[in-house]
Amino acid sequence: MEIIVVGLNHKTAPIEIRECLAFPDERIEEALGQVKSLASVKENMILSTCNRVEIYAVARVPEKAVADLKHFLSDYHRLPLKEFERSLYAQSGEEAVRHVFRVASSLDSMVVGEPQISGQIKSAYEVSTQANTSGLVLHRLLHRAFHVAKRVRTETQIGNSPVSVSSVAVDLAKKIFETLEEKTVLLIGAGEMCELAAQHLVAGGVRKVLVSNRTYDRAAGLAHQFKGEAIPFEEMSVGLRRADIVISATESPQYLIEHEQVAKVMKDRKQKPIFFIDIADPRDIEPKVEDIENVYLYNIDDLQRVTDENIRDREKEAKKAESIVQDEVVKFVNWYRSLDITPTIVALRKKFEDIRKKELEKTFAIHPNLSEKERKSLEALTSSIINKILHDPVTFMKRADEEMMTDLYIDTLRTLFQLPSDEGEGSSGKGEEKPEDEKKEERVTPNDLA
């Protein structure tokens, strides 16, 4: 029995293939059911986002299950396997656990540290519980994955600084104005760049959009799109007086906004701060403008540099996150390995044997004048009782093992008898750490087995 991951992501597959293999939300339950009907698969869940399609499964026979899942993807999406097999990855055991933890804590994302993935993986897991395709092992795996994601979020700064040029610009605006709400933005130029920037700012809460362009009609068109206002190119100063944020992206060969003009405008504005973002090449705004008080000027290179620094910071934080993941993988694998039958039976026997010896010693201490023969027969009696008691459960477990149904029984047995796992860490100890998880697992799993 092994945890496996089969899937592809933005690194291994181009968007065309990811699109073909994606599972629409409304059809996931059905797909989960189909995977469950495969003989080689015991538990499964499907994570399908625009950057990845992955199946997490607990397999009875790992190699067989991997092959089955690949064929399932091909059959389900009616796409010949050879067209996408090169993009697929398959992992099992410890590697699979690490993969799930890394995905959940956004270390495997296109933009490392982006927050959406944790919500996506949560809902994918919920769908699988509803469809009854996740069982004891996946429950524990996913709950641990959420725990890892939370640790990464709180113990590192991974998601703290923006890593795209537009979000850096918004972040800077917030460092100047605190909030974008009730702010006015002036767009100079009516091209695609301006449109994109305006979309970003409006989403961030900007109240009013002014547009100024050499061709007035195009300005009016873009202004209309944002329910804003067009300003004639010659009256740019009017716009500068009203705006808090100015974004310029024209193809003008010379400066459109000059030092003298801004200095004058600032007086009219009663020194209200203004934030210029010059994304044009060549530049539209005279660099000297930034020497004026309460004026902030960033050009595209400045924004790019800040973005690059943030990306470097995030990579540093990602290293810390990887060691948290490693830590948790080890813990999880310890628990998971303890689900093997042989060490469990050994541990159970040892526990009984220890109790027997201790109790015998007590008895011998109370009755020191027992004869050697009497002692022998007491030993034999107690041994025999233990063997008789253990006979049925052990036989049952061995039979269950042949049918690949043991994980629930083993986990229960270890919890009931408080058996330590091989690594000396109590397997049930983790149950104490997260009692709710434990209960949930026990509640859901019997349905799964039925």
Next chain:
Amino acid sequence: MNVFFFKLAFLFYFLAALVYLGYIVFFKDSLNRTGTAIVTAGFVSHCLALLTRYVEAGHTPVTNLYESLSFFAWMIVGILLVNQWKYKIRALGAFLAPIALTLMLFALALPKEIVPLAPVLKSFWHPFHVFFAFLGNAIFTVAFCCGVMYLVQENQLKSKKIGAITKRLPSLKVLDDMNYHALKFGFPLLTLGIITGAIWGEYAWGRYWGWDPKETWSLITWLFYAALLHQRLTVGWRGRKAAIMAIVGFLAVLFTFLGVNLLLPGLHTYVNW
């Protein structure tokens, strides 16, 4: 008893200052909360110190330099607590707690015995004068801290060094608003402090104003803040200029409070410290 509580408060402020500085370094919200919890404990202890001293002395304990410093620190911590609940400028703790601690440390070195009240200080108006003046001063201390933060943050943004410091300090808007806010509250309080002081002067020495160094310097401070308020309202002085003014104004406040007592002899010089 009062000295015990005073020392206890000092200890709490010391710990709080460390924790707040830790917050700035490690940028963990839990540290900010811990700092506030500790500073609250210190404030309660400080309240008890003032109360017990009031009972033991039989008059409001603001009659010598030790008592004044302690009172000033108490007001600053009070305002820090108001900030933590209402304005939530998180970086402020790392500034105000060490300032309060420094005042306390200074006070700790001074004689703490309760001495009989000098006749001129036996006045209905004297406690009011001290209360208004110090509350105003404490608010100007906040303006000073925000001014320093503003200059640092503005420098980061202008020089395009966006990183750890930018992240830890509030936005320019918040800092500038706080500067204005402090001016709006601090200036009337300073005015009240001077007026009540003048009335007390009339009772104590038979004149409202006598160009004593303390009086002269508080007038200079008052004129300075009046000018800042005026420029702010009419010409739109804000941001950098206002921040620098808040810093210079605070230096004037400090000189009026301490410099005059220590360097220029006059009626406010406490003979008994």
